[in-house]
Amino acid sequence: xxxxxxxxxAKPGLDGHDRGAKVIASALSDxxxxxxxxxxxxxxxxIVKTAIDEDVDAVGLSILSGAHMTIFPxxxxxxxxxxxxxxxxxxxxxxxxxxxxxxxxxxxxxxFGPGSQTKEVIDYLRDxxxxxxx
Amino acid sequence: MDFENFLKKLKEKDRxxxxxxxxxxxNETKEGVEFLKKFYKERKDSFRIGITGPPxxxxxxxxxxxxxxxxxxxxxVSVVAVDPSSPFTGGAILGDRLRMENIYKFDNVYMRxxxxxxxxxxxxxxxxxxxxxxxxxxxxVIFVETVGVGQSELDxxxxxxxxxxxxxxxxxxxxxxxxxxxxxxxxxxxxxxxxREDAYxxxxxxxxxxxxxxxxxxxxxxxxxxxxxxxxxxxxxxSRIENLKEIFIQKxxxxxxxxxxxxxxxxxxxxxxxxxxxxxxxxxxxxxNDKDVSPYEISEKILKNIDFKSxxxxxxxx
Ligand SMILES: Nc1nc2c(ncn2[C@@H]2O[C@H](COP(=O)(O)OP(=O)(O)OP(=O)(O)O)[C@@H](O)[C@H]2O)c(=O)[nH]1
Ligand SMILES: [Mg+2]
Numbered sequence: 001x002x003x004x005x006x007x008x009x010a011k012p013g014l015d016g017h018d019r020g021a022k023v024i025a026s027a028l029s030d031x032x033x034x035x036x037x038x039x040x041x042x043x044x045x046x047i048v049k050t051a052i053d054e055d056v057d058a059v060g061l062s063i064l065s066g067a068h069m070t071i072f073p074x075x076x077x078x079x080x081x082x083x084x085x086x087x088x089x090x091x092x093x094x095x096x097x098x099x100x101x102x103x104x105x106x107x108x109x110x111x112f113g114p115g116s117q118t119k120e121v122i123d124y125l126r127d128x129x130x131x132x133x134x
Numbered sequence: 135m136d137f138e139n140f141l142k143k144l145k146e147k148d149r150x151x152x153x154x155x156x157x158x159x160x161n162e163t164k165e166g167v168e169f170l171k172k173f174y175k176e177r178k179d180s181f182r183i184g185i186t187g188p189p190x191x192x193x194x195x196x197x198x199x200x201x202x203x204x205x206x207x208x209x210x211v212s213v214v215a216v217d218p219s220s221p222f223t224g225g226a227i228l229g230d231r232l233r234m235e236n237i238y239k240f241d242n243v244y245m246r247x248x249x250x251x252x253x254x255x256x257x258x259x260x261x262x263x264x265x266x267x268x269x270x271x272x273x274x275v276i277f278v279e280t281v282g283v284g285q286s287e288l289d290x291x292x293x294x295x296x297x298x299x300x301x302x303x304x305x306x307x308x309x310x311x312x313x314x315x316x317x318x319x320x321x322x323x324x325x326x327x328x329x330r331e332d333a334y335x336x337x338x339x340x341x342x343x344x345x346x347x348x349x350x351x352x353x354x355x356x357x358x359x360x361x362x363x364x365x366x367x368x369x370x371x372x373s374r375i376e377n378l379k380e381i382f383i384q385k386x387x388x389x390x391x392x393x394x395x396x397x398x399x400x401x402x403x404x405x406x407x408x409x410x411x412x413x414x415x416x417x418x419x420x421x422x423n424d425k426d427v428s429p430y431e432i433s434e435k436i437l438k439n440i441d442f443k444s445x446x447x448x449x450x451x452x
Contacts, residue, residue, distance in 0.1 A: 003161055004224070004225075004249070004251075025227055026227065028225070029220070029223065029225035029226055029227045030220075030223050030225060031223065031225060032223045032224040032225045033225050034219075034225060034226045034228060034249045035225070035226065035227050035228065036228045036229075036231065036247055037227055037228065037229045037231075037232065038229075038231045038232060039229075039232045045238075046238050049238065050231065052149060052150055052153055053149060053153055053244060053245060053246060054153065054246060054247060055153035055154055055156065055157045082150055083150065084150060
């Protein structure tokens with residue numbers, strides 16, 4: 001049986017709408033992936049607990065609140081503490097270019113800015129899966 | 135793969151390992167099958183509770199309330215929530231966690247979302263295997279949430295010890311139609327969202343149907359009005375569950391259910407093996423398919439050709 005790509009889509013932080021996260025969740029599911037959707041106000045601790053318990057391949061975070069420089073590193077750190085740094089962490093939101101580069105240096109995967117096509121995300125995940133999980 | 139180490143870590147309640155082993159059986163890998171074969175004897179009989187009902191009746195919200203009660207009472211509680219995969223794309227959105235805040239509050243609660251995958255509307259064929267891994271892990275109680283559409287409510291009855299059917303006041307009109315399936319399988323009926331109108335009229339109606347069906351008063355499924363949202367009457371539901379569990383144990387009903395379950399599983403596995411070997415034979419004859427030979431004759435030929443000794447190899451080819 002062909003193995004399915006399993007992705008956690010979460011929306012950390014306090015700002016109140018999750019439209020972007022929902023759009024990406026249903027696009028990934030339409031592309032044949034299994035998407036765990038957890039909704040708003042997810043803390044890094046909850047995100048990592050979910051990622052571990054569900055044994056996902058990738059975690060996608062949608063961050064609009066500007067908290068990206070704290071949340072992404074925290075999630076990375078917690079994944080590492082649990083020896084699950086093999087899980088891909090990627091994301092989307094309004095993130096300045098310098099920050100993006102710094103996060104990618106830390107080990108965060110691709111970050112998609114506003115206006116990215118869902119197809120780019122799908123292709124990116126498929127490609128990563130092919131290279132890392134086959 | 136270092137199976138012994140996996141087992142050791144499972145017994146130490148290591149969740150990273152638990153999740154990985156569940157993935158192995160969920161994907162029906164060779165390693166997953168080997169693991170279950172090797173350590174089947176390590177499992178304990180967890181008490182398995184199924185929660186089913188139409189979409190959106192509040193199964194996850196209710197489960198969230200039950201988790202809170204059970205997590206305080208038992209050492210280890212697990213939740214498996216099965217959602218349908220799209221038959222067109224094969225993808226799925228697994229959103230039951232959204233309503234289960236309490237899985238994060240208690241460290242002794244493990245929750246796993248499962249997509250139904252190939253099985254049409256029913257439970258994933260690997261769900262039973264996932265429950266077995268949780269039993270090797272040593273969990274005390276397992277909740278299984280499934281959406282009650284078509285086959286899945288029958289499946290959930292087969293893999294659990296007790297089934298809670300969840301309805302809402304608005305279900306009133308459709309109960310007549312559901313009667314055949316869903317009314318048959320519940321050990322407890324819950325009318326959730328009883329903070330709304332008509333809740334008691336519907337519960338009286340459900341009671342009247344059940345009284346006609348059951349002779350034994352003790353085994354007639356109770357009907358309970360609750361509001362998961364407002365946390366109303368949940369403790370009553372919990373004590374009914376515990377009560378019924380005792381009765382089931384005393385009367386040997388659980389033992390019997392487990393026995394039937396094991397037999398059914400053997401049948402399922404054999405069927406799977408046979409279908410795979412049949413498919414292999416079909417591939418061989420595909421090229422020389424004579425359109426004047428009756429399908430019966432072809433079938434008889436295939437039957438003669440099946441090498442029963444190689445069935446296990448075919449099983450392992452997956
Ligand atoms: N009024 C009221 N609403 C409720 C109650 N319980 C749940 N809900 C609401 O019903 C909706 C569906 O709840 P879920 O718990 O997701 O229902 P479900 O049966 O698990 O849904 P699926 O898994 O999608 O089939 C949510 O908006 C809940 O807030 C209740 O007791 N009263
Ligand atoms: Mg649900």
